[in-house]
Amino acid sequence: MSSATTPTPTPQPLRIGIGGPVGSGKTALIEALVPKLVDQGHRVGVITNDIYTQEDANHIRRELADIIPGDHVVGVETGSCPHTAVRDDPTMNLMTAAELLEEHPDIDTLFFESGGDNLTLTFSPALVDVFVFVLDTAEGEKMPRKRGPGITDSDVLVINKVDIAQYVRCDVDRMHSDAQHVRNGKTVVLTNSLDGQGIDQLLNALEAYRPGGDETHP
Ligand SMILES: Nc1nc2c(ncn2[C@@H]2O[C@H](COP(=O)(O)OP(=O)(O)OP(=O)(O)O)[C@@H](O)[C@H]2O)c(=O)[nH]1
Ligand SMILES: [Mg+2]
Secondary structure (H helix, E strand, O other): OHHHHOOOOOOOOEEEEEEOOOOOOHHHHHHHHHHHHHHOOOOEEEEEEEOOOOHHHHHHHHHOOOOOOHHHEEEEEOOOOHHHHHHHOOHHHHHHHHHHHHHOOOOOEEEEEOOOOOOOOOOOOOOOOEEEEEEEHHHOOOHHHHOOHHHHHOOEEEEEOHHHHHHHOOOHHHHHHHHHHHOOOOOEEEOEOOOOEOHHHHHHHHHOOOOOOOOOOO
């Protein structure tokens, strides 16, 4: 009898953290993933972190102008080390997410892009459900062998810019197998964010972390 008055609980959005070295392609990956998510019927929000500017938020608003409303993208100006804002004290990001979800409760997928940083970056589990770390081939084939928590502990490791590997003398197969080795077999995805290579595989890996979805993480 009381069921008519019981509010339906709002499902928790899938919160995806994207981190990695400066310029590895974090923003480009988000810009490749969002149109596919929207095609699948998802409603997407994006929170970017830059130290002093809204550069990445503005880029995403421009690139995805026909895909998601501009007010679904918010830029956090951290004013400090990018680690702090997504790992040590994620308060600014948590508050920004709460405001965004209050304004747009239909958002079911929320990206957090960290400011570009070094190999030790990780995300607070209080902020995200899945942590993606993005390397690119131009940083050099040796990067997975250097390890660091971003490379070894992330849920999904992306090796981006596979299209330019040949120009920077990077053996992608070697980089891939080294990455799988240091991650004990956890997911590694090769991508070209500009032409979409590997993006479907990445999306599938992320969906396994959706709250209420398949609990068997890869
Ligand atoms: N060739 C190639 N270029 C790419 C790829 N992904 C990104 N880029 C380019 O790499 C540059 C940096 O990409 P961003 O997406 O801004 O990188 P980012 O990691 O978000 O950078 P920060 O947020 O400043 O750390 C841009 O010029 C992109 O167009 C890729 O897969 N292949
Ligand atoms: Mg960026």
